[in-house]
Amino acid sequence: MSEAILQTAGLGKRFGGRWAVKDLNLEVNAGDVFGFLGPNGAGKSTTIRMILTLLLPTSGNVRIFGKDARENRRSVLSRVCGIVEKPDFYLYLSAYKNLEILGSLTRKVKRDEIFGALEIVGLDSRAQDKVKTFSHGMKQRLGVAQAILTKPDLVILDEPTSGLDPQGMKEVRELVLKLSKEHGTTVFLSSHLLTEVEAVANRMAVLNHGELIAQGPVSDLLGGDSSYYSIQASPVEGAVQILRKNPWVEIVSVGNGIDVRIESKRAAELNKLLVTNGIDVASFAAKRTLEDYFLKITEGASEV
Amino acid sequence: MSLLSIEIRKTFRRWRTYIGFIVVAGAVILLEVIIKLNETRMAQNFSHGLSGDFLISGSVLNAWVITAFIMNSLYIHVPFLIALVAGDMVSSEATSGTLRFILIRPPSRSNIITAKFFAMLFYTALLILFLGALCVGIGLAFFGGGDLISFQTGMPHIVILPAHVAAASTVMAFLAAILSMSVVGSLAFLFSTLVDNSIGPIIGSIAVVILSFIIGNLPFEFLESLRPYLFTTYMGIWQLLLNSPVDWGEVGKYALALLGYDAAFFAIAYFVFVRKDIKS
Numbered sequence: 369m370s371e372a373i374l375q376t377a378g379l380g381k382r383f384g385g386r387w388a389v390k391d392l393n394l395e396v397n398a399g400d401v402f403g404f405l406g407p408n409g410a411g412k413s414t415t416i417r418m419i420l421t422l423l424l425p426t427s428g429n430v431r432i433f434g435k436d437a438r439e440n441r442r443s444v445l446s447r448v449c450g451i452v453e454k455p456d457f458y459l460y461l462s463a464y465k466n467l468e469i470l471g472s473l474t475r476k477v478k479r480d481e482i483f484g485a486l487e488i489v490g491l492d493s494r495a496q497d498k499v500k501t502f503s504h505g506m507k508q509r510l511g512v513a514q515a516i517l518t519k520p521d522l523v524i525l526d527e528p529t530s531g532l533d534p535q536g537m538k539e540v541r542e543l544v545l546k547l548s549k550e551h552g553t554t555v556f557l558s559s560h561l562l563t564e565v566e567a568v569a570n571r572m573a574v575l576n577h578g579e580l581i582a583q584g585p586v587s588d589l590l591g592g593d594s595s596y597y598s599i600q601a602s603p604v605e606g607a608v609q610i611l612r613k614n615p616w617v618e619i620v621s622v623g624n625g626i627d628v629r630i631e632s633k634r635a636a637e638l639n640k641l642l643v644t645n646g647i648d649v650a651s652f653a654a655k656r657t658l659e660d661y662f663l664k665i666t667e668g669a670s671e672v
Numbered sequence: 673m674s675l676l677s678i679e680i681r682k683t684f685r686r687w688r689t690y691i692g693f694i695v696v697a698g699a700v701i702l703l704e705v706i707i708k709l710n711e712t713r714m715a716q717n718f719s720h721g722l723s724g725d726f727l728i729s730g731s732v733l734n735a736w737v738i739t740a741f742i743m744n745s746l747y748i749h750v751p752f753l754i755a756l757v758a759g760d761m762v763s764s765e766a767t768s769g770t771l772r773f774i775l776i777r778p779p780s781r782s783n784i785i786t787a788k789f790f791a792m793l794f795y796t797a798l799l800i801l802f803l804g805a806l807c808v809g810i811g812l813a814f815f816g817g818g819d820l821i822s823f824q825t826g827m828p829h830i831v832i833l834p835a836h837v838a839a840a841s842t843v844m845a846f847l848a849a850i851l852s853m854s855v856v857g858s859l860a861f862l863f864s865t866l867v868d869n870s871i872g873p874i875i876g877s878i879a880v881v882i883l884s885f886i887i888g889n890l891p892f893e894f895l896e897s898l899r900p901y902l903f904t905t906y907m908g909i910w911q912l913l914l915n916s917p918v919d920w921g922e923v924g925k926y927a928l929a930l931l932g933y934d935a936a937f938f939a940i941a942y943f944v945f946v947r948k949d950i951k952s
Contacts, residue, residue: 417950422949422950441778450776452773456768458682458768465685
């Protein structure tokens with residue numbers, strides 16, 4: 369069994385009379401890429417702020433590398449790095465200077481290490497440019513560079529692909545996988561995109577309204593969640609007529625395509641049924657959105 | 673890099689930091705040029721009140737006299753330049769989001785706030801020393817040296833410091849001015865830890881300074897009891913050092929009061945900062 373390097377026990381934060389996070393018990397194992405999933409406002413950033421000692425928990429505690437994070441702040445944070453919400457830098461300084469300053473707060477960093485981190489995120493050619501000239505995507509990449517600069521054992525990334533274009537999102541995902549596979553870094557990654565977590569994480573937890581809904585291996589949690597499908601078929605009317613004749617198919621919506629809900633094991637059967645009835649099927653894809661997933665697990669299909 | 677050197681580097685990489693130096697340089701150069709252009713008339717005006725009691729030969733205007741005059745003129749305005757940077761030390765990092773980045777690193781909040789405080793003191797000292805060096809430097813170039821003749825505020829006498837004493841007294845006066853201005857810096861610094869925007873601490877601290885000056889100077893008896901508690905009461909410490917003889921007891925009392933305010937403002941800032949939830 370893997371060693372748990374991040375644990376929260378009964379973690380909670382109350383702002384005024386409202387609990388932003390309540391009784392949260394997380395467990396992240398060494399080597400995990402841990403997806404922390406939840407819609408905007410679910411309490412993901414509040415949790416990350418408590419983990420990184422920016423917020424004082426109202427209840428519970430955080431243990432990192434087996435130590436209480438607040439009581440052993442210095443030793444714990446020397447092995448952790450991350451991005452909280454968005455990456456903000458000293459705009460009047462160059463990318464190099466920013467990394468030099470932020471890195472030196474953990475340990476002495478060499479010039480080669482700074483350029484190495486910048487090279488990984490593709491910003492080495494802009495090292496001497498002031499950050500105020502950077503686009504959002506470049507700042508996001510610089511955020512990742514500062515997070516990996518001191519080669520931490522645990523990297524915490526709060527919505528790292530937020531505001532990035534598809535290419536930028538892909539690059540960050542590849543970087544996360546590279547950190548995990550090549551450097552053995554444990555990555556704790558928050559997102560409101562199920563597809564993003566699914567693409568990179570091996571374990572995940574789902575948070576909604578500040579409470580933990582589900583936690584476990586991604587394959588276990590998402591394995592049975594292929595009941596929503598999006599079908600691009602022609603003619604649409606003909607396809608709808610055929611679908612309606614089959615009571616095991618629930619038509620969710622009809623637009624340019626048809627969204628249906630079926631048992632996963634019958635997906636191939638449905639595809640075949642449409643084709644044999646003369647319907648041209650241009651695409652037949654599992655549709656898995658966070659909303660669908662929440663719908664499923666709040667119906668009691670998943671164990672918390 | 674030590675935390676202090678990081679904070680000093682950050683402070684002096686910002687354009688805003690140099691506003692104080694530019695304003696001070698502009699004001700001092702302007703004042704000294706104007707005085708130089710009107711030297712004869714100004715010297716006559718200055719010595720007019722003295723001619724009945726003193727036999728004056730040569731010009732009474734010299735580097736030390738001009739420096740004391742400029743210090744008198746600017747010590748109401750310099751606090752604004754101090755607050756401009758001190759009020760921004762913590763709040764600007766909260767606004768820009770960089771506070772999150774530095775507080776998730778190993779150094780403790782206590783060390784970070786202390787480093788920021790000393791960086792603020794360093795800026796304050798440098799600005800006052802710059803003001804002093806410029807006043808004296810240009811003064812010596814334009815007017816040369818001589819005896820320092822000054823009218824002590826609230827005292828019924830004129831002080832004449834011989835040339836060899838004037839230089840040392842002026843240096844001491846500027847060192848005391850650093851202590852005096854550090855209290856304004858500490859107050860702005862405290863305000864900077866309370867809010868997440870830069871304007872509030874700057875305006876807030878200046879408002880407190882102005883209000884304290886007003887209360888301290890209004891000729892109402894019922895305000896007398898308040899004056900010992902106003903830090904502005906002690907900000908004129910540097911003037912005591914241009915007196916003859918210097919009342920060292922009074923200087924010590926003023927210095928202790930100013931150090932007390934510095935310590936109190938820093939202590940509050942410290943306790944606020946180390947317990948603060950970082951939501952920005």
